[in-house]
Amino acid sequence: GSLTKREPSLTKSEWRKKLTPEQFYVTREKGTEPPFSGSYLNNKAPGMYHCVCCDSPLFSSEKKYCSGTGWPSFSEAHGTSGSDESNTGILRRVDTSLGAARTEVVCKQCEAHLGHVFPDGPGPAGQRFCINSVALKFKPGQP
Numbered sequence: 001g002s003l004t005k006r007e008p009s010l011t012k013s014e015w016r017k018k019l020t021p022e023q024f025y026v027t028r029e030k031g032t033e034p035p036f037s038g039s040y041l042n043n044k045a046p047g048m049y050h051c052v053c054c055d056s057p058l059f060s061s062e063k064k065y066c067s068g069t070g071w072p073s074f075s076e077a078h079g080t081s082g083s084d085e086s087n088t089g090i091l092r093r094v095d096t097s098l099g100a101a102r103t104e105v106v107c108k109q110c111e112a113h114l115g116h117v118f119p120d121g122p123g124p125a126g127q128r129f130c131i132n133s134v135a136l137k138f139k140p141g142q143p
């Protein structure tokens with residue numbers, strides 16, 4: 001499957017050629033798209049959200065919900081089993097860039113910055129994956 005396929009990691013200038021300026025800024029320079037600007041914010045179609053950089057499947061439409069924050073929100077990553085994320089396409093990293101520690105979400109395969117996860121989501125796990133639209137590529141279909 002695509003989860004086991006590994007692209008050799010590209011240099012920043014190679015990513016810059018491969019991505020649009022917005023995609024490069026968010027995924028490679030840990031940027032954030034303006035709230036309510038993302039193309040997938042109100043997308044309710046069934047399908048899978050892939051990494052825009054390496055095509056790894058990351059989030060399913062089944063776990064997408066409207067958080068009202070202005071960014072696409074998911075209650076868990078695709079492949080999550082209970083609290084086990086070892087079969088998902090994402091990794092968590094502590095991010096202290098704004099002073100307070102937040103948890104950054106990156107693509108496991110290519111280390112693209114995707115967004116952050118916050119402990120104020122719905123359901124028993126209570127998680128809100130706050131993900132930039134430009135870091136994702138939606139593929140409609142059965143998730």
Ligand SMILES: [Zn+2]
Nearest residue numbers: 051054107110
């Ligand atoms: Zn990726």
